[in-house]
Amino acid sequence: MKDGVRELARQFKAFLQTREEDELTPLSSPQGGAEQVMPAAGQTPENTPQDHLTIEFARTAHKEAENHPAGQMTEMHAPGHQADAAQNTAQHLSAETADTDLFGQTASVSAAVRAEAAQTPQTAPVQEAPVTPQEKQAALDKIAEEIKACRRCPLGQTRIHAVPGEGNPAAELMFIGEGPGFDEDHSGRPFVGRAGQLLDKMIAAMGLKREQVFIGNIAKCHPMVNPQNPEARGNDRAPNAGEIAVCRKYIERQIAAISPKYVVALGGVAAKALISDTKSLGALRGRFHLLHLDTVELQTPVKILATYHPAALLRNPNWKKDAWADLQMVMAEMGLKRPHA
Numbered sequence: 001m002k003d004g005v006r007e008l009a010r011q012f013k014a015f016l017q018t019r020e021e022d023e024l025t026p027l028s029s030p031q032g033g034a035e036q037v038m039p040a041a042g043q044t045p046e047n048t049p050q051d052h053l054t055i056e057f058a059r060t061a062h063k064e065a066e067n068h069p070a071g072q073m074t075e076m077h078a079p080g081h082q083a084d085a086a087q088n089t090a091q092h093l094s095a096e097t098a099d100t101d102l103f104g105q106t107a108s109v110s111a112a113v114r115a116e117a118a119q120t121p122q123t124a125p126v127q128e129a130p131v132t133p134q135e136k137q138a139a140l141d142k143i144a145e146e147i148k149a150c151r152r153c154p155l156g157q158t159r160i161h162a163v164p165g166e167g168n169p170a171a172e173l174m175f176i177g178e179g180p181g182f183d184e185d186h187s188g189r190p191f192v193g194r195a196g197q198l199l200d201k202m203i204a205a206m207g208l209k210r211e212q213v214f215i216g217n218i219a220k221c222h223p224m225v226n227p228q229n230p231e232a233r234g235n236d237r238a239p240n241a242g243e244i245a246v247c248r249k250y251i252e253r254q255i256a257a258i259s260p261k262y263v264v265a266l267g268g269v270a271a272k273a274l275i276s277d278t279k280s281l282g283a284l285r286g287r288f289h290l291l292h293l294d295t296v297e298l299q300t301p302v303k304i305l306a307t308y309h310p311a312a313l314l315r316n317p318n319w320k321k322d323a324w325a326d327l328q329m330v331m332a333e334m335g336l337k338r339p340h341a
């Protein structure tokens with residue numbers, strides 16, 4: 001047991017060494033959504049990582065794993081969830097009418113966005129699922145083309161590039177963030193800025209390569225504070241509930257096409273949208289949930305685990321140990337060993 005704790009401490013130390021130029025990260029850095037669900041500075045609610053709790057958290061993670069062994073998940077939805085999807089969306093949209101989004105953010109969602117979201121099919125058409133990697137890639141290519149042509153919400157009018165996502169069409173593991181930032185808008189690729197570089201390190205720490213997984217976002221276009229100025233850095237915000245409602249069919253179809261075994265939701269926005277729960281990220285992370293989608297029916301069960309967004313980890317490096325504990329849960333389920341461990 002002692003050896004196990006020592007090994008965990010060693011791995012964790014290596015993970016911490018990935019920190020770099022953290023001080024340079026602007027507070028209003030892209031994908032601040034994770035920040036919205038994080039406790040305010042100085043607060044220490046349950047699950048808030050603290051440096052001196054390193055070993056304690058390692059143990060907690062281990063205990064969690066015992067409580068939720070492989071194959072056991074927290075079922076968040078009562079049976080009939082699919083049928084409730086339309087009602088959920090209606091609730092989301094009526095929340096917006098009050099100018100507050102799902103995440104408690106003030107959001108002005110235009111009537112056009114609401115109308116568009118209301119048209120999003122809520123039933124689950126049972127489609128022939130692609131099986132081979134080639135079929136999956138073809139399905140992903142088709143979705144990507146639709147995304148690139150999409151102008152269903154105002155984000156589609158102001159983006160530079162749509163960012164459909166990229167990676168292995170037959171991936172066992174998908175990482176899903178909230179939405180593109182400046183670098184992604186300029187390149188058309190997901191997670192290529194500083195947060196993306198940290199995500200690459202997190203993936204490598206799991207013993208995987210970026211090309212082995214699929215990386216995507218809930219929103220496919222850059223949500224900007226000032227949409228008139230896509231050339232400005234630091235002009236990022238989280239997608240609001242209306243934008244998520246309009247865009248979610250794309251990520252759901254991508255998940256269905258890939259049919260991964262595991263999804264890691266990066267940050268509170270992605271976690272809440274995919275787990276369909278308004279609890280804080282602190283309450284959602286640290287255990288697997290069974291993924292249910294609103295617009296498509298999954299042919300095989302997918303487990304989803306929420307963890308901190310890499311942008312949040314850049315701002316708060318002492319949260320990395322908890323993120324690492326989360327990733328280790330995924331590794332344990334996938335039978336992955338750390339490289340050179």
Ligand code: URA
Nearest residue numbers: 031177178179190191
């Ligand atoms: N943050 C996200 O949520 N997605 C990206 O693609 C990049 C940063």
